[in-house]
Amino acid sequence: MIADLAVQGAQMLLVLLLAPLLTGFVRKVKARLLRRQGPPLIQPYRDLARLMRKEVVLAESASWLFRVIPYLIFAATWVAASLVPTFRTGLVFSWSADLIALIALLGSARFFLALAGLDVGTSFGGIGSSREVMIASLAEPAMIMIVFTLALIAGSTQLSTMAEFMASPAVGLRVSLALALIALIMVAIAENGRIPVDNPATHLELTMVHEAMVLEYSGRHLALIELSAALKLILYVSIIACLFAPWGLAAAGDGLPALAIGIATYIGKLAVGGFLLALFETSIAKMRVFRVPEFLGAALMLGLLATLLRFVSGSF
Amino acid sequence: MTLTIVLACAAALLALAPVAVMIGRLPAATPFVYGVSAVVAAISLAAASAHLLSAAAPLGVTLPVGLPWLGAHLRLDALSAFFLVVVDLGAFAASVFALGYGAHETAPGRVLPFYPAFLAGMTLVVLADDAFTFLLSWEFMSLSSWALVMSHHRVPDNVRAGYIYLLMASFGTLALLLGFGLLAGSGGLYTFEQMRAAHPSAMLGALVLILALIGAGSKAGIVPLHVWLPLAHPAAPSHVSALMSGVMTKVAVYGFVRIVFDLVGHPVWWWSILVLALAGITTVMGVLYALMQHDLKRLLAYHTVENIGIIFIGLGLALAFATHGLNFAAALAFTAALLHVFNHSLFKSLLFFGAGAVLTATGERDMEHLGGLIHRMPRTAFVFLIGCAAISALPPLNGFVSEWLTFQAVLLSPQLPSWGLKLMVPAVGALLALSAALAAACFVKAYGVTFLGRPRTTAAAVATETDPFSLAAMFLLAALCLLVGILPGLFINALAPVSAMLVGGHMPEQTGAQWLALVPIAESRSSYDGLLVFLFMVLSGTLAAVAIHRLASDRLRRAPAWDCGYPDLSPATQYTATSFAQPIRRVFGSVVFAAREHGEMPPPGDVRPARLIVDIHDLIWDALYAPLASGIGAAADRLNRLQFLTIRQFLTLVFCTLVILLLVLAIWS
Numbered sequence: 001m002i003a004d005l006a007v008q009g010a011q012m013l014l015v016l017l018l019a020p021l022l023t024g025f026v027r028k029v030k031a032r033l034l035r036r037q038g039p040p041l042i043q044p045y046r047d048l049a050r051l052m053r054k055e056v057v058l059a060e061s062a063s064w065l066f067r068v069i070p071y072l073i074f075a076a077t078w079v080a081a082s083l084v085p086t087f088r089t090g091l092v093f094s095w096s097a098d099l100i101a102l103i104a105l106l107g108s109a110r111f112f113l114a115l116a117g118l119d120v121g122t123s124f125g126g127i128g129s130s131r132e133v134m135i136a137s138l139a140e141p142a143m144i145m146i147v148f149t150l151a152l153i154a155g156s157t158q159l160s161t162m163a164e165f166m167a168s169p170a171v172g173l174r175v176s177l178a179l180a181l182i183a184l185i186m187v188a189i190a191e192n193g194r195i196p197v198d199n200p201a202t203h204l205e206l207t208m209v210h211e212a213m214v215l216e217y218s219g220r221h222l223a224l225i226e227l228s229a230a231l232k233l234i235l236y237v238s239i240i241a242c243l244f245a246p247w248g249l250a251a252a253g254d255g256l257p258a259l260a261i262g263i264a265t266y267i268g269k270l271a272v273g274g275f276l277l278a279l280f281e282t283s284i285a286k287m288r289v290f291r292v293p294e295f296l297g298a299a300l301m302l303g304l305l306a307t308l309l310r311f312v313s314g315s316f
Numbered sequence: 317m318t319l320t321i322v323l324a325c326a327a328a329l330l331a332l333a334p335v336a337v338m339i340g341r342l343p344a345a346t347p348f349v350y351g352v353s354a355v356v357a358a359i360s361l362a363a364a365s366a367h368l369l370s371a372a373a374p375l376g377v378t379l380p381v382g383l384p385w386l387g388a389h390l391r392l393d394a395l396s397a398f399f400l401v402v403v404d405l406g407a408f409a410a411s412v413f414a415l416g417y418g419a420h421e422t423a424p425g426r427v428l429p430f431y432p433a434f435l436a437g438m439t440l441v442v443l444a445d446d447a448f449t450f451l452l453s454w455e456f457m458s459l460s461s462w463a464l465v466m467s468h469h470r471v472p473d474n475v476r477a478g479y480i481y482l483l484m485a486s487f488g489t490l491a492l493l494l495g496f497g498l499l500a501g502s503g504g505l506y507t508f509e510q511m512r513a514a515h516p517s518a519m520l521g522a523l524v525l526i527l528a529l530i531g532a533g534s535k536a537g538i539v540p541l542h543v544w545l546p547l548a549h550p551a552a553p554s555h556v557s558a559l560m561s562g563v564m565t566k567v568a569v570y571g572f573v574r575i576v577f578d579l580v581g582h583p584v585w586w587w588s589i590l591v592l593a594l595a596g597i598t599t600v601m602g603v604l605y606a607l608m609q610h611d612l613k614r615l616l617a618y619h620t621v622e623n624i625g626i627i628f629i630g631l632g633l634a635l636a637f638a639t640h641g642l643n644f645a646a647a648l649a650f651t652a653a654l655l656h657v658f659n660h661s662l663f664k665s666l667l668f669f670g671a672g673a674v675l676t677a678t679g680e681r682d683m684e685h686l687g688g689l690i691h692r693m694p695r696t697a698f699v700f701l702i703g704c705a706a707i708s709a710l711p712p713l714n715g716f717v718s719e720w721l722t723f724q725a726v727l728l729s730p731q732l733p734s735w736g737l738k739l740m741v742p743a744v745g746a747l748l749a750l751s752a753a754l755a756a757a758c759f760v761k762a763y764g765v766t767f768l769g770r771p772r773t774t775a776a777a778v779a780t781e782t783d784p785f786s787l788a789a790m791f792l793l794a795a796l797c798l799l800v801g802i803l804p805g806l807f808i809n810a811l812a813p814v815s816a817m818l819v820g821g822h823m824p825e826q827t828g829a830q831w832l833a834l835v836p837i838a839e840s841r842s843s844y845d846g847l848l849v850f851l852f853m854v855l856s857g858t859l860a861a862v863a864i865h866r867l868a869s870d871r872l873r874r875a876p877a878w879d880c881g882y883p884d885l886s887p888a889t890q891y892t893a894t895s896f897a898q899p900i901r902r903v904f905g906s907v908v909f910a911a912r913e914h915g916e917m918p919p920p921g922d923v924r925p926a927r928l929i930v931d932i933h934d935l936i937w938d939a940l941y942a943p944l945a946s947g948i949g950a951a952a953d954r955l956n957r958l959q960f961l962t963i964r965q966f967l968t969l970v971f972c973t974l975v976i977l978l979l980v981l982a983i984w985s
Contacts, residue, residue: 055871075857096848118764122879126891133757134899141749
């Protein structure tokens with residue numbers, strides 16, 4: 001029991017510590033692909049530390065809710081991230097929320113972030129919030145459809161059980177899995193505000209979504225929001241890794257060597273995921289905001305098709 | 317004993333109505349009527365919950381009123397007890413709220429007599445055990461609520477709302493009347509017990525299902541029979557709006573469940589396809605309509621349509637599972653629907669109370685004239701936020717639990733053998749997921765535009781916090797929202813007798829798992845623990861706050877908003893309800909509402925401002941109701957000539973009619 005709790009704690013800390021590194025890694029790779037030097041890998045940590053130390057400049061029209069929301073978002077995202085098996089399946093608290101609940105937790109974080117965008121009463125906050133909820137209104141159902149597909153294959157919505165099943169030879173190659181993977185990647189790109197849906201690197205651009213909502217945040221509040229965004233990115237990469245590349249995951253009751261292998265392969269998977277993301281982002285242009293519904297509509301249709309295939313026959 | 321208490325409460329409410337007529341002009345009338353209603357509702361609530369929790373045997377009584385050869389049959393079984401809890405809890409909260417809210421009523425004499433009558437009507441509907449009593453109570457409920465809708469009858473919109481409500485209510489009752497007529501058969505077996513024993517044929521059963529869908533569905537707000545609901549619910553005083561939206565629609569759900577699951581007997585599998593298709597459309601259309609509104613109470617009323625859709629998705633799945641003998645899965649879906657009935661009555665009442673508090677504080681229902689109320693009404697803003705989060709199905713609140721259970725029921729449906737359902741259920745699941753995401757968007761808009769930002773009018777800028785009674789009612793409901801969210805197992809256990817009675821199975825006992833987790837089937841398959849999620853969130857949020865304030869910085873400075881360096885101080889530059897919905901209107905509205913935007917640019921030299929005009933059409937109204945209304949109008953114009961016939965022509969007409977009727981009779985037999 002103690003060992004289980006320690007593993008759960010270690011995994012919560014691990015995602016928290018690695019999250020800024022992954023963000024920094026993606027930035028670095030993107031810069032190198034553009035033949036720039038790029039900021040050092042640890043730059044996100046430095047940014048966070050600097051923001052934490054600075055005073056908060058709060059807009060005069062901001063309410064108490066505006067000050068509470070960064071903590072709410074961080075809490076919801078961190079709880080969600082701690083439920084994803086990263087290097088070991090069979091997490092102690094895995095039963096407390098399944099994949100549907102995990103998506104809803106991320107939905108809560110988004111709900112409050114969109115409210116924060118409206119709180120100060122500026123036009124930039126409003127534009128960000130209204131676009132964020134439009135994107136979410138398509139990304140969330142697409143994600144639920146993906147969950148349906150995977151849950152019907154694995155016979156469970158528990159992430160640990162699903163990861164164990166996906167690692168077992170019973171899975172095989174399936175059409176519905178391929179469709180779900182493509183849809184999941186599309187949703188992950190949209191949910192994390194990456195190119196081509198949103199651009200995390202720009203400010204002051206009318207196409208921005210996430211950055212527009214957090215425009216009024218500063219100091220420690222901004223640090224928490226940035227950290228939550230990094231956590232969300234690592235969460236999605238971890239979900240894709242544990243469901244579609246479940247190799248090297250230690251099982252419950254394994255000893256330290258297996259855990260070490262698990263952690264090493266997990267970091268390897270993150271590096272591969274981050275590299276692919278950077279490669280994809282540099283090779284594609286950002287799309288107009290009203291093309292995004294078509295992009296996400298395609299993800300939704302792929303998810304629905306995959307679910308339908310599962311309903312129609314168990315062999316797809 | 318329980319039934320006696322409950323009936324005594326209903327009688328007390330009925331007696332209160334004439335008393336309210338007599339004392340209506342006294343200033344003490346408002347606190348007296350609502351105070352007595354609150355006490356009576358609390359007693360009835362206690363009795364009904366005791367009956368439900370003890371899983372007691374059904375109690376019945378026949379009173380010597382009503383039809384002389386029939387009497388009034390009344391019965392309290394598990395289903396009635398559950399819906400009685402919903403009715404009484406809503407009635408109690410609304411009465412407490414009205415102790416404060418009612419003081420602002422300009423014409424209390426138009427509200428006070430009908431309020432207890434409305435409560436009594438809803439209580440009697442769920443207790444009725446024969447068709448006559450049921451329909452009588454149903455009409456009583458409809459008419460008293462109609463009177464409440466018309467209480468502010470000088471507002472032109474309210475008159476139209478009342479007229480359409482009356483038409484739709486009569487139409488619905490007609491459908492129910494025909495349905496009960498079919499169930500009673502030629503022998504005139506009007507008690508529910510005789511109907512249960514009758515076992516109608518499949519054809520007859522299908523006809524009854526359709527009539528129940530029309531009758532109960534029009535009261536509940538199933539698309540396309542929902543048109544009266546967003547007009548009538550907001551027109552009534554806010555505590556009555558809460559009761560109509562939060563509770564009366566549930567009484568309609570009760571009517572549907574009673575007829576289809578209890579009285580008809582042997583359902584056929586394709587019935588569920590009909591229910592699921594209507595429910596899926598209702599869910600998405602309801603929330604899309606709600607997103608297009610900028611009147612706060614109308615937005616809430618449209619959103620009720622969405623939630624009714626979610627409830628009917630659960631009922632449709634339960635029907636599908638039950639017809640294929642999958643009793644366990646049916647119990648899961650049915651429990652999800654019932655839990656959503658309870659949850660929706662909590663948060664929808666809460667939100668309507670909040671809208672009422674805003675209305676008394678500012679005199680505004682239009683969100684475009686509000687904003688920034690979180691500074692002026694912090695407590696109302698806090699509970700309204702809980703209501704918004706709960707209705708948007710965010711964990712760890714209650715709305716999420718019932719949607720999660722519905723999703724789990726969808727995931728069980730590949731077991732269903734019939735192909736129609738195999739294709740239908742994933743589509744309905746997608747619609748449910750879509751509506752959940754859109755609901756969150758809708759309530760970001762409702763909360764953000766009303767309570768956040770800067771005040772758009774003086775009325776919003778000088779608003780003051782509402783009275784303690786209203787706050788008490790809202791805090792009670794918000795606390796219940798959280799309680800159901802973190803301890804859902806307790807409430808699901810209480811529903812076991814209901815689902816055992818109607819779908820022949822119930823979910824396993826839920827309090828056994830560690831940390832009171834919710835485990836519908838098996839832990840390896842799916843589980844959810846609201847309590848733990850709540851604790852984790854509180855812990856990690858507090859931990860982050862304490863760590864940052866201790867170790868890093870806790871300094872704070874107030875300054876003008878940054879807004880990318882454009883300090884425009886006019887609150888008119890904020891996003892409004894209409895502009896917030898613009899992206900979603902462009903994505904969904906262009907198809908669903910034929911929404912078009914066009915700019916109106918004045919020619920050079922003209923000093924008028926340029927305008928952006930948005931055209932939105934209610935296609936259901938245009939395609940279904942407008943032709944119907946104009947057809948009836950044209951027919952009435954034609955028939956109007958009959959009034960001006962001479963006496964000779966009249967006599968000829970009467971004679972011809974008589975001959976034709978006799979001929980028909982002769983040929984018939």
